[in-house]
Amino acid sequence: MAVFTPVTLDDLSQWITQFDLGKALAIKGIPSGIENTNFFITTEFGEYVLTIFENLSFEQLPFYLNLMRHLAERGVLVPAPIANHKGDLINALHGKPASIVSKLEGSSQMDPQAVHCAAVGAMLARMHIAAENFPIRQPNLRGLAWRNETAPLVMPYLSDSNKQLLTEEMAFQNAFAESDTYRQLQNGPIHADLFRNNVMFNGDHLTGFFDFYFAGCDTWLFDVAVTVNDWCIDVETGVLDLERVRAMLDAYHHVRPFTDAEQAAWQPMLRAGALRFWLSRLYDFHMPRDAEMLTPHDPGHFERILRLRIEQATPPLFTSAG
Ligand SMILES: Nc1ncnc2c1ncn2[C@@H]1O[C@H](COP(=O)(O)OP(=O)(O)O)[C@@H](O)[C@H]1O
Numbered sequence: 001m002a003v004f005t006p007v008t009l010d011d012l013s014q015w016i017t018q019f020d021l022g023k024a025l026a027i028k029g030i031p032s033g034i035e036n037t038n039f040f041i042t043t044e045f046g047e048y049v050l051t052i053f054e055n056l057s058f059e060q061l062p063f064y065l066n067l068m069r070h071l072a073e074r075g076v077l078v079p080a081p082i083a084n085h086k087g088d089l090i091n092a093l094h095g096k097p098a099s100i101v102s103k104l105e106g107s108s109q110m111d112p113q114a115v116h117c118a119a120v121g122a123m124l125a126r127m128h129i130a131a132e133n134f135p136i137r138q139p140n141l142r143g144l145a146w147r148n149e150t151a152p153l154v155m156p157y158l159s160d161s162n163k164q165l166l167t168e169e170m171a172f173q174n175a176f177a178e179s180d181t182y183r184q185l186q187n188g189p190i191h192a193d194l195f196r197n198n199v200m201f202n203g204d205h206l207t208g209f210f211d212f213y214f215a216g217c218d219t220w221l222f223d224v225a226v227t228v229n230d231w232c233i234d235v236e237t238g239v240l241d242l243e244r245v246r247a248m249l250d251a252y253h254h255v256r257p258f259t260d261a262e263q264a265a266w267q268p269m270l271r272a273g274a275l276r277f278w279l280s281r282l283y284d285f286h287m288p289r290d291a292e293m294l295t296p297h298d299p300g301h302f303e304r305i306l307r308l309r310i311e312q313a314t315p316p317l318f319t320s321a322g
C-alpha cells in the first residue's frame with residue numbers, strides 16, 4: 001500500500017543501466033514503509049533495495065547516503081549505498097530522488113530479549129565511534145528547535161493535564177539544554193530512530209541497522225535513550241525491563257564507556273527521547289500530511305512513557321563495577 005511511486009520492470013531495466021549491477025530481473029514493492037517508496041529488486045548481481053524518496057530533497061539526502069557509506073566502509077552493519085558509473089549515490093527516478101542500497105538479511109525482532117538488546121547496544125556504540133569523523137554536519141531535524149516549533153501547534157488538541165505535561169516538559173528540556181551537564185555530552189551523527197522495526201536480525205545475530213532518514217547530529221546519549229525507550233520496555237505499559245536495559249547499556253558501555261556527565265544526564269535524556277516521539281506522533285495524529293499516513297502511531301504510548309520517566313527512578317547508565 002505504501003508504494004506511492006510505481007516503478008515497472010521496464011522502468012527499472014532502463015534506469016539500472018547507469019549502475020554496474022547487470023540486468024534487472026525482478027522488482028517487488030515493499031508494503032510496510034510510511035515515508036518512502038521501497039522495492040526489493042533483483043539483478044544479475046544479487047538483491048538490493050531501491051528507495052524513492054517522497055519527502056526528502058536532493059539537498060538533504062547526501063548526509064544520509066554518505067553517512068551509510070561511511071559506516072559500511074568502517075564495518076558497521078548498515079545497508080551500503082551503490083554508486084552509479086559517475087559515482088553518484090542519488091539519481092532521479094520518475095522525477096524524484098532515488099537510491100539503491102544493499103539488502104540486509106533477516107527480519108525485525110519485534111519481541112526482543114536481552115541477547116538482542118546487547119547486540120543493538122554494542123553496534124550502536126560502534127556506530128557512534130565510526131561516525132565521529134564523518135565530515136558532513138546536518139542537525140537532528142527533530143531536535144530541540146523542532147520541538148519548540150511543534151509544541152504550540154499540537155497544544156490546542158490536548159487535554160488540560162497533557163497541556164500541563166507538555167508545557168512543563170518543554171520548560172524542563174529547554175533548561176536542561178542550557179546546563180553545564182548537557183554541554184559536556186559527546187555528540188556526532190546519530191540514527192535517532194533506532195526502533196525495533198529499523199534493525200534486522202537473523203535469529204539472534206544482528207545483520208544491520210537501517211532507515212537512517214531521521215539521522216542527524218545530536219548527543220550520542222539521545223540515541224541511546226531513544227533506543228532504550230523502544231527496545232527495553234514492556235510495550236503495553238512502557239515500563240522499563242531491567243534485564244534488557246542492563247544488557248543494552250552494559251554492551252554499549254563495554255565498547256564506548258559512558259561518561260559521568262552522561263550518567264547525570266540519563267534521566268533527562270530518557271525524557272527527551274519520549275518527548276520527541278510523543279510530539280511527532282501528536283503532530284501526525286492531529287495534522288496528518290495526507291492519505292500517506294494510513295494508521296498514525298498512537299501518541300498515548302509515548303505520553304505514558306514520558307510520565308513514567310518523570311515519575312520513576314531510572315536504572316543507572318553504568319555502575320562502577322560494570
Ligand atoms: N536495506 C534493507 N534491507 C532489507 N530490507 C529493507 C532494507 N530497507 C528497507 N527494508 C524493508 O523495507 C521496509 C520499509 O523500510 P523503511 O526504511 O522502514 O521505510 P519507511 O522509512 O518508509 O518507513 C522495512 O520494514 C524492511 O522490511
Ligand SMILES: N[C@@H](CCOP(=O)(O)O)C(=O)O
Nearest residue numbers: 035193195198211277281297
Ligand atoms: N519510529 C517512529 C516513526 C518513524 O517511522 P519509521 O517506520 O520510519 O521508523 C515512531 O514510532 O513514532
